[in-house]
Amino acid sequence: MRAATPFLDRAEVHRPGVAELLGDLIHTPSLSSEEEAVVNLLVERMTTLGYDEVRVDGFGSVIGRIGSGPIKIVYDSHIDTVGVGSRSEWRTEPFEPVIDGDRQHGVMLGRGASDDKGGMAAMVYGAALYKQMGADENVTLYVVGSVQEEDCDGLALENLLLHTLPRPDLVVLGEATNLDVFRGNRGRIEVLIRTRGSSCHAAAPERGVNPVYSLSPLIADIEDLNRHLGHDDFLGAGTVALTKIECETPSLNAVPSTASIYLDRRLTAGEDPAGALDAIRDLPSVRAAGAEVSLLTYQRTSFTGMRLGQEKSFATWVLPEDHMGVQAGLATGLTALDRKQEIGHWVFSTNGVASMGKLGIPTIGFGPANEIHAHTVADQCPIDDLVQAIAWYAAFPAEYARGHSSASPR
Numbered sequence: 001m002r003a004a005t006p007f008l009d010r011a012e013v014h015r016p017g018v019a020e021l022l023g024d025l026i027h028t029p030s031l032s033s034e035e036e037a038v039v040n041l042l043v044e045r046m047t048t049l050g051y052d053e054v055r056v057d058g059f060g061s062v063i064g065r066i067g068s069g070p071i072k073i074v075y076d077s078h079i080d081t082v083g084v085g086s087r088s089e090w091r092t093e094p095f096e097p098v099i100d101g102d103r104q105h106g107v108m109l110g111r112g113a114s115d116d117k118g119g120m121a122a123m124v125y126g127a128a129l130y131k132q133m134g135a136d137e138n139v140t141l142y143v144v145g146s147v148q149e150e151d152c153d154g155l156a157l158e159n160l161l162l163h164t165l166p167r168p169d170l171v172v173l174g175e176a177t178n179l180d181v182f183r184g185n186r187g188r189i190e191v192l193i194r195t196r197g198s199s200c201h202a203a204a205p206e207r208g209v210n211p212v213y214s215l216s217p218l219i220a221d222i223e224d225l226n227r228h229l230g231h232d233d234f235l236g237a238g239t240v241a242l243t244k245i246e247c248e249t250p251s252l253n254a255v256p257s258t259a260s261i262y263l264d265r266r267l268t269a270g271e272d273p274a275g276a277l278d279a280i281r282d283l284p285s286v287r288a289a290g291a292e293v294s295l296l297t298y299q300r301t302s303f304t305g306m307r308l309g310q311e312k313s314f315a316t317w318v319l320p321e322d323h324m325g326v327q328a329g330l331a332t333g334l335t336a337l338d339r340k341q342e343i344g345h346w347v348f349s350t351n352g353v354a355s356m357g358k359l360g361i362p363t364i365g366f367g368p369a370n371e372i373h374a375h376t377v378a379d380q381c382p383i384d385d386l387v388q389a390i391a392w393y394a395a396f397p398a399e400y401a402r403g404h405s406s407a408s409p410r
């Protein structure tokens with residue numbers, strides 16, 4: 001059967017290669033800050049595929065470059081994964097890639113297949129095909145495999161965009177979009193609420209103050225708050241979830257001295273980190289308990305030895321539907337895939353919180369696989385998705401360059 005477009009036709013050539021690369025990536029575990037082996041693998045593959053330059057930045061993210069034109073596009077997929085959780089829940093070995101169904105057209109299973117190693121493998125080959133089909137002389141294309149996204153979304157990409165690469169015109173994220181074009185995700189903050197009591201012997205609790213008891217009305221207020229948060233037609237509602245509870249106690253027969261809860265607060269369009277934090281501080285139960293409310297911070301040393309950190313505050317971002325980046329994405333769907341793509345957004349957070357949320361660089365998403373499989377024991381990516389994604393990634397730079405040169409500066 002003939003492929004529907006020249007891009008799909010040429011992408012077929014890379015079907016065995018991309019499936020092999022995804023298998024190798026899955027077979028090489030890469031928890032956050034333990035990505036070195038995967039970086040080495042990608043450096044080798046990009047070099048073999050004829051990238052113009054391949055290097056690794058100080059924090060450990062790998063960067064391949066093709067071309068040197070004035071229009072700069074960054075393709076970014078993160079190369080770390082979450083852990084495996086309970087192994088007994090897996091039907092397959094998480095780090096032994098298996099293909100469910102036909103060898104050529106089946107679905108590859110394994111940790112990271114959908115998030116985000118499938119996107120990475122397809123970008124690596126898509127950019128190579130872009131070069132093979134005649135790279136646009138007006139474009140510099142960077143293919144980035146960024147580290148530590150699962151632990152602190154945006155941190156590695158922000159560092160790279162600020163210190164290693166010139167400011168790009170557009171960032172394309174390879175997180176799973178089911179081959180559609182995505183243009184935003186909710187931001188988030190991670191919050192700690194701590195109450196202090198007065199510890200004493202549990203045999204005479206009236207001598208002390210139990211800080212856990214003052215959490216009880218506070219937890220009810222948080223649950224109620226979740227029903228009254230902002231709403232946006234595109235991104236949906238803001239949410240808050242209590243994710244952890246703990247207390248500090250000298251023993252199991254003592255009244256604790258402090259008690260803490262942790263919140264995951266997702267911010268929809270129109271909500272911002274500072275306002276969301278203030279709203280929690282203003283809850284009557286938080287005031288009554290005299291509770292401390294603070295943002296959590298992230299600090300981690302990369303496998304390269306560089307240490308970076310930030311507050312766990314991640315900005316909401318949405319690129320308007322009529323933006324040239326989104327429109328070039330949709331045009332690429334027609335050119336490369338002969339298909340009209342849907343426009344959507346991610347339920348979870350991505351590196352876009354840095355590229356667009358923090359730095360204001362227009363960002364879109366396109367990737368193989370369905371996000372419903374991310375972080376699950378059925379983590380998977382169809383091989384057909386990889387081939388279609390190669391075609392799209394190969395066609396996009398020229399499509400974007402066309403829109404860029406015809407658009408008025410904005």
Ligand SMILES: [Zn+2]
Nearest residue numbers: 078115116175
């Ligand atoms: Zn991801």
